[in-house]
Amino acid sequence: MPTLAETTASAHRLALVGLAKNTGKTVTLTAMLRELEAAGRTVGVTSVGRDGEERDAIDARIAKPRVRLAAGSLVATTDALLRASALAHELVEETGVRTPLGRVLIARLLAAGPIEIAGPSAAADVRAVSDTMLGAGAEQVLIDGAVDRRAASSPQVSDTLVMATGAVLDRELEQVVAQTRDAVELVRLPPPDGSEHSEPVALPPRFALTAGAEQVAELLDANPEARRLLVDGALPERFLDSLLPSLRRHDREMTLVVADPTRVFLWRHGPGWYARRGVHLRALSRTALAALTVNPVAPQSHTFESGELRARLADAIPGVPIFDVLQDAAENVHAQAASTLRFP
Amino acid sequence: MREVDLAAVRPYADHLGDGLVQMSFTLPVPYSLAARRAALELAGTIGFEEPEVVHYEELTEGYTYFVMYGRCMQTVDFAALQGEGFDIEYMSEDEIEHFATTHIGRPIVVVGASTGSDTHSVGIDAMLNLKGYHGHYGLEGYRCFDTHNLGSQVPNSVLVARAIDVGADAILVSQTVTQQNLHVHNLSELVELVEAEGKRGQMILACGGPRVSNELAKELGYDAGFSKGTEPHHLATFIVRELAERAASPA
Numbered sequence: 001m002p003t004l005a006e007t008t009a010s011a012h013r014l015a016l017v018g019l020a021k022n023t024g025k026t027v028t029l030t031a032m033l034r035e036l037e038a039a040g041r042t043v044g045v046t047s048v049g050r051d052g053e054e055r056d057a058i059d060a061r062i063a064k065p066r067v068r069l070a071a072g073s074l075v076a077t078t079d080a081l082l083r084a085s086a087l088a089h090e091l092v093e094e095t096g097v098r099t100p101l102g103r104v105l106i107a108r109l110l111a112a113g114p115i116e117i118a119g120p121s122a123a124a125d126v127r128a129v130s131d132t133m134l135g136a137g138a139e140q141v142l143i144d145g146a147v148d149r150r151a152a153s154s155p156q157v158s159d160t161l162v163m164a165t166g167a168v169l170d171r172e173l174e175q176v177v178a179q180t181r182d183a184v185e186l187v188r189l190p191p192p193d194g195s196e197h198s199e200p201v202a203l204p205p206r207f208a209l210t211a212g213a214e215q216v217a218e219l220l221d222a223n224p225e226a227r228r229l230l231v232d233g234a235l236p237e238r239f240l241d242s243l244l245p246s247l248r249r250h251d252r253e254m255t256l257v258v259a260d261p262t263r264v265f266l267w268r269h270g271p272g273w274y275a276r277r278g279v280h281l282r283a284l285s286r287t288a289l290a291a292l293t294v295n296p297v298a299p300q301s302h303t304f305e306s307g308e309l310r311a312r313l314a315d316a317i318p319g320v321p322i323f324d325v326l327q328d329a330a331e332n333v334h335a336q337a338a339s340t341l342r343f344p
Numbered sequence: 345m346r347e348v349d350l351a352a353v354r355p356y357a358d359h360l361g362d363g364l365v366q367m368s369f370t371l372p373v374p375y376s377l378a379a380r381r382a383a384l385e386l387a388g389t390i391g392f393e394e395p396e397v398v399h400y401e402e403l404t405e406g407y408t409y410f411v412m413y414g415r416c417m418q419t420v421d422f423a424a425l426q427g428e429g430f431d432i433e434y435m436s437e438d439e440i441e442h443f444a445t446t447h448i449g450r451p452i453v454v455v456g457a458s459t460g461s462d463t464h465s466v467g468i469d470a471m472l473n474l475k476g477y478h479g480h481y482g483l484e485g486y487r488c489f490d491t492h493n494l495g496s497q498v499p500n501s502v503l504v505a506r507a508i509d510v511g512a513d514a515i516l517v518s519q520t521v522t523q524q525n526l527h528v529h530n531l532s533e534l535v536e537l538v539e540a541e542g543k544r545g546q547m548i549l550a551c552g553g554p555r556v557s558n559e560l561a562k563e564l565g566y567d568a569g570f571s572k573g574t575e576p577h578h579l580a581t582f583i584v585r586e587l588a589e590r591a592a593s594p595a
Contacts, residue, residue, distance in 0.1 A: 021528060049563040096593050098586070100558035100568050121535075121565040122544045146563045147532045151539035209505035209537075234540035236501040263540040265501075265533060 004028070004162070004323050005035035008290045009140075011160030013130045015153035015287065017145040019183050023166040024295030024325075026051050029144050030065050031325035037070040041140060044074035044133030046119030048126060049146020050101065053116055066114040073109050074133040074141075076119035078102030085115035092136050097125045106132050117144070123151040130157070153187070153287050154262040161187060161287045165313070166295030167304050173312060176304070180292070181316045182270025187261045189271065189283035192228065200228040200257065208235050213242040220246050228255040235281075236265045240274055253278035260285050292322045352419035363415035365392065370409045375402035383410045393417055434581045437486065444488035447588035454483055454583065455507040456516035457494035459530055467518035467552050468493060471576050480575045488584070500530065504537045507547065514548035514583050520555070528564070535565035548586050550579065 008014055018025040029051065036043050045067075052067035069075060074092065075082075080102040082089065088110040097104040097120040104120050106129055120126050130141040143152050153161050165180040201223050208231050211219070216239070220226070235258050247254055258264055260283050264271075271281045292313065296306040306324045313322050348360065357364035371386075373379045380397050387395035392414025399411040435443060444452060456468045470477035472493045474484045483489040492510055494503060507515050515538070519531055531551055538544050551561055552570035561569025568582050 048565065050559060053559070098567070098589065100561040100566065118562055121562065121567075123539050124545055146565065147528055149532050149536055149565055151536050151544075151565075154539075206505040206508060206541075209501040209541075233542065234501065234504070234537045236499075236537070238499060238501055262536070265537065265540075267529075 002321075003035045004291055004293070004325060005032050005039060005041075007321055008032075008160055008162060011140055011158075011290065012134060013127075013141050013143060013158040014160045014162060014290075015143045015145065015158035016162050016164065017150050017153045018148060018164040019166075019180065020168055021147050022168045022295070022299050023164040024293060025145055025164045026065050026067065027295065028162065028164055028293045028323075028325055029142060030067055032142060033067070033069065036140070042072055042074070042138055043070075044076070044130065044136075044138030044141040045069060045117055045144070046076035046126060046129055046133070046141065047117045047144040047146065048119065048121050048149055048152045049144070050116065050118040051144050052114060067117055068114045069109055069112065071109055071112045074106060074136055074138045075109060075115065075117060076104055076106050076129040076133065077115065077117045079105055081116040081118055082107055085113065087111050087113045087115060093132055095120065095125070095129055095132075097122075097129070104129065106136070108136065123154060123157050126152045127157045150262045154260050155285045155287050156260075158287050161289045162291045162293060163187065163289065164293045164295065167298040167302060167309070168295070171298075171302055173304050173309060176309065177312045177316050178270075180313060182266070182272070184289065184292070184317050184320065185271045186264060186266060186281075187286060187289050189258075189261050189264070189281050189286060191284060192255060192257050192282040198225050198227045200230050201226040202230040202232065205232065208233065208239045211239060211242055213245055216242045217246045217249075220250070220252070227253070228257060231256055231258045231263070234263050234265060237267050237269075240266075240279055243279060244274075244277055247278050253280065255280040255282055257282045257284065259283070260287070289320060292317070292320050294322060294324050296324065296327075350423040351421050353422045354419045355416050363393070363417045365414055365416045366411065367414070368409070368411045370403055370407055372407055374406050375400070375408045379408040380410075383408075383412060387412055387414050390414075391416070391418065434578050435584075437480070437577055437580075440577060440580045440584055441486060441488050443588070444486075444584045448488070448584065448591065451490040452488055452514070452583060452587060453490045453492070453510055453512045454514045454516060455492045455494065455503065455510060455512040456518075457498035457503050458496040459498050459500055459503060459517045459519060459534060467554075468496075468516065471516060471518075471552065471570075471574070471579050476576050478575050480577050482576045483580060485576075486580060489580070500534045500537055504534065504541060504543075507538075508541060508543060512547055513587055514550060516550050516552065516579070518552045520553050531564045531566075548583060548590075550582065552579075 016025050016028055053064055078101045089107040092106040092108055095104045101118045119129055133141050169176045169179050294309055296304040296309050306327045310322045354363045355365050356362050380400055383397055384395050395414040397410055397412050401409055403409045456472050458468050471482055472484055472491050473482045476482040484491045519527055549566045550568045551566045554572055556569040556571050558569050
């Protein structure tokens with residue numbers, strides 16, 4: 001079986017996104033960095049949050065994996081964190097991006113070692129630092145996510161996506177599988193196929209953010225033939241809640257077209273649930289999902305058997321390779337190391 | 345006066361370096377001499393030298409409340425933590441007005457709310473309302489700010505729509521963050537909605553709450569995080585400085 005790094009070798013800007021905190025993004029990042037270093041690839045790394053810190057920002061009982069970069073790596077992090085790493089480096093660019101932890105610099109490391117990484121948060125800035133690192137010699141840029149944030153995985157920023165899921169989503173394995181399936185369905189939203197032979201209706205700005213059931217009903221009455229709504233911006237679940245009763249009343253179906261999956265905010269149900277009720281979500285573009293990683297451990301709580309979790313996920317979500325990077329590393333080296341190697 | 349060694353500071357009460365700490369806590373044990381011994385032993389285990397119970401009483405049946413002294417002889421290297429650029433020098437109200445007139449020269453629109461299921465509007469009110477907090481009036485009291493306080497339990501999507509409609513320069517949200525994913529999700533979702541609307545570059549996003557730190561703010565995608573002890577002019581200083589920086593170097 002190819003490694004995660006081999007699976008994603010063609011990516012230029014690779015986004016790591018977690019379905020929640022503690023699904024193992026940073027562990028995935030460190031595993032990929034090891035594989036890429038072994039393959040002799042020059043990487044650039046940035047984080048929309050913070051990586052490589054010792055303790056979790058919300059739950060201090062959770063120890064986090066340190067992030068170690070190879071000599072020659074490019075990194076986007078704050079002036080203070082770069083200084084604190086005490087690693088020899090050369091400055092590539094002062095980005096002018098300010099974060100709560102300091103100003104973001106891009107540097108080339110002249111020595112290997114552990115470092116805390118906190119790059120830009122805003123998607124446009126993430127794209128800019130990624131391009132700078134690619135221009136400065138990185139063969140691939142890894143963009144680590146934070147908590148459940150997805151903006152840096154939009155096609156405007158990244159070309160490849162790796163999603164991290166894990167036991168932390170729910171105590172029931174079935175629920176973890178279902179929520180992961182919903183999330184995968186969302187990032188793979190198909191393009192509109194043009195089979196609805198009617199003029200699409202472009203929603204007024206912010207309509208999808210604020211409209212209640214009455215306003216939605218008025219809009220549908222005013223456009224009785226409309227089969228497709230174009231949403232320019234965010235599509236929150238509240239809007240779908242407001243849309244469903246009107247559709248049901250008139251026995252209508254509706255296709256909602258967004259720019260890309262990061263514009264859709266679902267919390268309770270996945271796209272499939274809405275599709276069964278006549279609301280079809282479509283995206284004009286999307287970032288290619290290359291792999292899923294699983295963390296079978298929920299910190300301070302429960303643990304699933306990694307093999308079983310992966311098998312159940314593979315059944316529910318065909319066509320995506322699924323990795324448990326710690327299990328995979330352990331299987332290659334030393335089976336018994338797995339239990340001690342596991343981080344949240 | 346004795347020189348403080350900033351590379352090795354410790355708490356003090358009577359004289360520098362004595363390490364004296366006062367602490368209070370409750371043990372789920374009946375009020376008794378054994379309870380007192382348990383508290384002393386616990387303080388010793390934590391690492392306090394010369395632990396002393398100065399007060400203890402029964403809270404309710406089966407629970408005992410303690411006030412203790414102890415000496416903490418460990419030190420912390422404050423020198424290494426300084427100069428990391430986390431600290432802002434705060435301006436006074438008059439300085440903020442003057443700075444805004446000079447560097448921004450138009451009303452600064454701020455929209456604030458307690459979002460999601462959070463019913464606590466104390467924090468946001470303290471920052472925005474005229475009455476303010478701790479002798480400092482809120483942003484409403486400034487000539488340079490045009491303030492919109494949307495109150496509590498505001499859905500993120502409504503807050504973002506309103507902020508765009510009024511041309512907000514900054515959104516301020518307050519939320520009590522716990523280890524529950526819900527609170528974290530609610531804060532990160534606001535940032536993601538602003539991104540999805542394509543407005544992230546035009547808005548300063550700040551979050552506040554009892555457990556919010558700069559580290560957490562960074563994780564969640566905010567430009568700043570404000571916690572306990574924040575006064576309105578701290579927030580105001582951050583907003584006017586950040587706006588001026590953005591005006592000087594548009595991304």
